[in-house]
Each structure stands twice: as C-alpha cells, then as structure tokens.
C-alpha cells in the first residue's frame with residue numbers, strides 16, 4: 001500500500017447507507033474499502049489492521065461504544081469515525097472524548113462531510129508518518145558508534161563512558177576544548193537513552209545576557225519584570241521528561257548558580273514572578289571547555305554545584321591527541337561534503353595527510369571539518385594536494401615539518417625561525433632552545449661553509 005493509501009472498514013447494517021459509504025470512500029483510488037453488515041464479522045478481520053473504521057452507532061449485535069472499545073483494544077492507532085442518527089449525538093460525542101476521530105450524522109450531506117473528514121485524516125496521517133520518519137532519522141543520526149567518528153584509544157574510552165551514560169540517568173559532565181564534539185556526545189547520550197522520544201533542549205550559557213538567564217532557564221510569569229509581556233516557559237520545563245543540555249556551564253554567573261543547584265536538588269523550579277513551585281523531571285548534561293576544578297579554587301564556581309553536576313565525567317581529547325583519527329575524520333568530512341554537494345569524492349595525497357597530521361588543530365574537529373570542506377572546493381582534480389589545505393591559524397611547526405629534510409636541516413630551520421623571532425639575539429635563542437650559544441655559532445658557520 002502506498003504511503004497515502006488507507007485500508008478502510010465500513011460497518012453498517014443499513015444496505016443503502018453501506019453502499020453509499022463504500023461508494024464515496026472508493027472514489028479515491030488509494031483507498032481499499034471493505035464493508036461489513038455487523039460488528040462480529042468486522043472483528044474477525046480486525047487483525048488485518050485497517051487505518052480507519054467507519055462505525056454505525058446502532059448495529060444488530062454490538063453497541064457503538066462496545067465495538068469502539070474492542071477496536072481500540074486491538075490497536076489504539078486505528079482511527080474510528082462514528083456514524084450516528086441524530087438522536088444518538090450525545091453518546092457519539094462521548095466517544096469523541098474517548099478518542100474517536102470524528103462523528104457524522106446520517107443527513108443529506110453525509111457524503112461531502114465524509115470526504116472532508118477523510119482529507120483531514122489523510123493529512124494528519126501523512127504528517128504523523130513524516131514526524132515518525134524524522135524521529136527515526138534523528139535517532140539514526142546519533143547512533144553514536146557510527147556517528148562519533150574515530151578509532152583512537154582516547155575516543156574508544158569516550159564510547160565506553162557514553163554506553164554507561166545511556167543505561168542510567170546520571171548527570172553527565174562533558175569537558176573538552178572547543179570543537180571536540182561535546183554537543184555531539186550530549187545528543188548521542190540523549191538519542192540513545194530512555195529520554196529519546198522526549199525533547200533535547202540545549203542552552204548555551206555564554207550566549208544569554210546575564211540578566212535574562214534566570215527567566216530563560218526557569219521561565220517567567222506575565223508582567224514579572226519590565227518587558228515580560230507574556231508568560232514564558234523556561235528551558236527546564238521545555239525539557240520535561242527529556243534532556244536539558246547546559247553548554248558552557250562555566251560561564252554561569254555565580255549569583256545564579258545557587259538557584260540552579262536548588263532546582264537540581266529539589267527537582268522543582270519557580271518561574272520568575274511566580275509563587276508556586278513546578279516539578280521538573282529531566283536529565284541534565286553539562287559541558288564546559290574550562291577546568292571547573294580550577295574555577296572552584298578561584299572562587300568562580302560553587303563547589304557544591306560542581307559536585308552536584310560532576311556525576312559521570314566524560315573528557316573529550318583534543319584532536320591533536322587523537323592520532324590517526326585526523327585522517328579518518330578528514331576522509332569522512334570529504335565524503336560527506338561530496339555527497340551533500342553531489343560531487344565526486346576527492347582523495348588526499350600522502351603529503352596532504354602528513355600536513356594535516358602535523359597541524360595542532362586549536363579549533364579541533366570543527367576546524368578540521370571547515371579545512372576539509374574548503375580543500376574540497378579548492379582542489380582542481382580528483383586529489384587534494386597540500387596547497388589546497390589552508391590553516392586559519394598559521395602553524396609554524398606544520399609548515400616546517402611538511403617538507404622532508406634531514407635532522408640537521410630541520411635543526412637549522414628551527415634556529416633561523418627563532419633568530420628571526422628574537423631579532424637575531426643569539427643569547428635569547430640559545431636560552432629558548434636550551435642549547436649553548438657556541439653551538440649556534442658553530443652550526444651557522446658550518447652552514448655557511450657548506451653552502452660555499
């Protein structure tokens with residue numbers, strides 16, 4: 001059956017109405033319609049799970065309410081439209097309250113109204129199917145083993161911790177430099193855990209002006225402060241049953257940290273300007289690029305909140321410590337870019353991979369991704385060469401190491417770099433490189449002699 005088509009059961013003991021309904025419903029070639037003159041024969045076929053049953057309210061063997069309950073007990077997803085006489089409207093309306101999709105009375109315009117109701121139902125079903133497939137897509141996107149790319153020992157350790165986080169409800173604290181994938185990990189935990197069908201609500205603490213943080217997190221009542229023109233539901237309430245992801249928690253103002261601690265401990269919040277507390281039940285994941293322990297020592301972060309949030313710590317390694325993951329990720333981003341842009345996949349030359357491996361990636365995976373995407377645009381043929389790789393931050397070491405040279409040549413290159421940096425001050429360079437001044441003089445002399 002196509003995505004839009006419906007299997008419909010018509011239950012009607014009046015021959016004339018049954019024919020009318022079957023005829024009307026069959027006008028749409030996507031509908032497959034089966035008719036029944038009593039409830040019993042329809043119940044026998046119910047295992048075939050129609051999407052819709054039109055149910056005459058008065059049947060010889062069952063009352064409309066009885067049949068309605070039986071249908072819903074087989075599968076609550078089956079929609080039921082009640083067809084009733086004028087005098088049964090009150091009971092039909094009660095069935096609406098119990099979850100019937102709609103009711104139609106046997107009047108002259110029943111055909112038009114039936115078509116109208118079916119169109120409405122069709123649209124809703126299509127929407128439901130779409131929502132479901134989007135949900136599946138999102139879940140698939142965060143199947144972490146296939147989506148957190150990497151095979152280094154560091155990332156494998158992270159996988160093990162994510163698995164632990166998924167099976168419990170423990171608060172998770174993710175730390176790592178910018179661009180190491182903290183949000184990706186938080187989403188993976190959410191979409192693989194028990195809360196996956198409920199919202200994932202991210203809040204970036206550094207992106208909200210200080211005086212709005214409280215209302216953003218806990219919400220506010222109308223008129224609670226100048227500018228509060230309406231009621232606002234805060235992030236805690238939005239995340240009800242799901243996950244609240246507090247990104248950059250280290251940036252939270254100390255005056256608000258006590259309120260956050262209270263909300264986490266009591267599992268309830270009070271909207272700004274509100275008087276009654278509201279129960280909130282959500283998982284909390286926090287992330288920071290800061291060393292929170294240091295922040296505690298320096299008095300910028302409350303110690304009690306730190307321990308309340310600590311839960312399961314997941315530390316993401318910087319990309320430069322992830323060994324060959326740089327290559328795996330680079331190839332992954334190149335493939336993804338080619339797919340998204342309908343391009344041929346381009347491969348990296350050996351020198352290009354070496355250039356990438358030598359770079360320190362201060363912006364981590366985010367930086368690698370944009371470097372690779374730019375290289376895909378810049379590369380002319382089907383290979384990405386070292387020249388197609390542009391680092392946003394000039395990495396002297398990477399430049400020095402790209403060319404293959406002897407140890408002695410590297411040594412001279414480094415000495416010249418330092419001499420340039422410290423205005424030819426040989427004493428300073430000797431100090432910095434921790435070698436004797438006389439060694440530098442000797443090496444420079446040897447170099448001069450060998451070039452003559």
Ligand SMILES: Nc1ncnc2c1ncn2[C@@H]1O[C@H](COP(=O)(O)OP(=O)(O)OP(=O)(O)O)[C@@H](O)[C@H]1O
Pocket residue numbers: 147148149150176177178179180181182183184185247289365366369
């Ligand atoms: N292991 C991974 N595999 C594939 N892509 C990744 C991985 N980790 C991160 N990314 C990608 O890198 C980029 C940065 O990731 P993310 O935003 O999660 O980092 P972050 O640590 O939260 O950064 P910030 O601290 O700046 O908020 C995103 O485009 C993300 O999709």
